[in-house]
Each structure stands twice: as structure tokens, then as C-alpha cells.
Amino acid sequence: MKLWVDKFKNAFRGFVLLIRDFSVKIQLVLLVIACLFFMYLGISATEWIAVVLCFALVIVAEMVNTVIEKTLDYIQPKQDAKIRNLKDMGAGFVLTACLFAIVVACIIIGGNI
Template identity: 45%
Template sequence: MAKESFVQNRLKSVVYALRGAWILVRTESSIKIQVVIAFVVILAGWYCEISATEWILQLLAIGLVMGVEGVNTAIEKLSDFVQPNHDPRIGRIKDISAGAVMICSLIASAIGCIIYLPKIF
């Protein structure tokens, strides 16, 4: 009986996670842009016939940026809930969270350049 309960709990967790991902993609313009960029980069990978290692790096970069963007959005929503009025401390928290997304995006862009620039030139 405990096994069924464990499996049911894991399935519920997956459903909640899928719902959260859907809410993120449906409501946040920054993640919509990232989904389009990811789609274009994936098409470029097929077109350029990148290696398995390049696919791994590309997919990790895409997942990292989109995952950190999701955490950034959650931090922003939580911050707005906790302190709906302007507060410089909350602003600093939001800036740090957005900075993390920027760092991941820059690294992902560098990975893209390392993979694709030699194939283009």
C-alpha cells in the first residue's frame, strides 16, 4: 500500500510541475522568447548535423537558461506577494535573480558561438 501512495505522490508532483511549466510558458513573455530561440537553435542543430556532445551541451544550455528563468519568475512573483509596495531590498533581490538569468544566457550564447561559428565560417 505504501508503494502505491509513493507512486501516486510522485505522479501528483509531475502533474504540478507540468502545470507550473505551462503557466510559465503561457504567461511570461521572456520565456516565450526563449522557447522561440530554443526552437531555432534546435533546428540549426539538425541543419548543421551537430555531434552528440554538441547536442548535449546545447540542450543543457537551453535547459539551464529556461530553468533559471522559471526560478527568476517565481522569485519575482513571491517578492511581489510578500511586498506589493516598492521596496529597495525587494528590488535588489529581483535584480540579483535577473542577473543570474543574464549570466546563464551569456554562457549559453557562448556555447552556441563555440558550436556554430566554426560551422558557419
């Protein structure tokens, strides 16, 4: 049982470290703003499911990207073209998730205006 408790403590500690990251904070602020807007629109339960899944996708993408960047900075603290490419690919992952979320948001907004 103690092993499970320790694993949960470690996971929670990691979560706290991630939400303290500036990029993750920005995504969380945008999430709150979007939620308020969708509440104002009065979207359906099905639309909320789509919104929550998109938010989860974007937040998880940002968290994975943060871990990738911090790992690469640890491995190679100096400027390196290959490391830069890897970081840019991680950022591209986040951008792809954001673009998908924007498309879904536009569809939902278009159906509610």
C-alpha cells in the same frame, strides 16, 4: 500511489503556469530558432548534448527567476529598493546563463562554419 499522482499533477500544473509566462515564452521561442539553426549546421551528437544542457540551464534559470519575481511581488506589491535589488539579482542569474549559452553556441558555430 495517489500521493505520487497528486504530486505529479501539481508539478505539471506549475510547469504549465511557468510556460505561460511571457519571459519563459521568449526563451522557448529563441530555443526553437536556435535548434533550427543548429539542425541546419548539422552539428554532432556531442555538440547537441552541449546545446541541450545550455538550453536547460537558460530555461531553468528563467523559470527560477519568474518564481522569485512573483514571490517578491506577492510579499511586497509596492515599489521597494531592496525588492528591486533581489529581482535584479535574479535577472542577473538569467543573464549569466544566457551569456554562458552564447559562448558555447559561438564555439559550436565556429567549429562548423
